[in-house]
Amino acid sequence: MDHETNLKDIVCGRLCRFYRPDKSEPESCHGLAFLIQWSKSYPDLIDLLEKTSRPEPCGYPYTRLLDRILCRHCPFFADGCDFVDARVTGPKVPCGGYLALVSLLHLNLIKEEDLLTAACYANSIN
Numbered sequence: 104m105d106h107e108t109n110l111k112d113i114v115c116g117r118l119c120r121f122y123r124p125d126k127s128e129p130e131s132c133h134g135l136a137f138l139i140q141w142s143k144s145y146p147d148l149i150d151l152l153e154k155t156s157r158p159e160p161c162g163y164p165y166t167r168l169l170d171r172i173l174c175r176h177c178p179f180f181a182d183g184c185d186f187v188d189a190r191v192t193g194p195k196v197p198c199g200g201y202l203a204l205v206s207l208l209h210l211n212l213i214k215e216e217d218l219l220t221a222a223c224y225a226n227s228i229n
């Protein structure tokens with residue numbers, strides 16, 4: 104399995120509630136794209152991602168950080184993601200990439216500073 108397929112399998116296949124392997128989307132969310140770019144400069148990231156699991160919905164900590172480094176760079180931020188759409192009420196679930204980062208932070212496998220450094224690299228490419 105190649106590098107990107109492996110990441111997609113972990114991030115989308117295991118963590119994302121919206122992922123449909125039989126449906127190809129013209130655009131993919133920035134959650135996966137961010138992790139693909141970061142893994143190019145940090146190959147151990149895949150091993151860390153293998154340890155993640157879907158966090159329990161608990162208000163999703165790190166919202167300000169992940170909004171800044173992830174969601175605002177996502178093609179679905181303006182339209183297409185209920186999680187960041189203020190007009191949508193009720194329980195909302197983010198994408199698999201977002202959940203992967205929450206899980207990595209929650210398990211202390213990465214620190215917030217690591218994400219800020221990664222964002223300088225990953226978001227400058229996208």
Ligand code: SF4
Pocket residue numbers: 132133134173174175177178179180184186187197198199200201
């Ligand atoms: S939670 Fe929504 S806006 Fe944020 S990265 Fe995922 S799909 Fe994009």
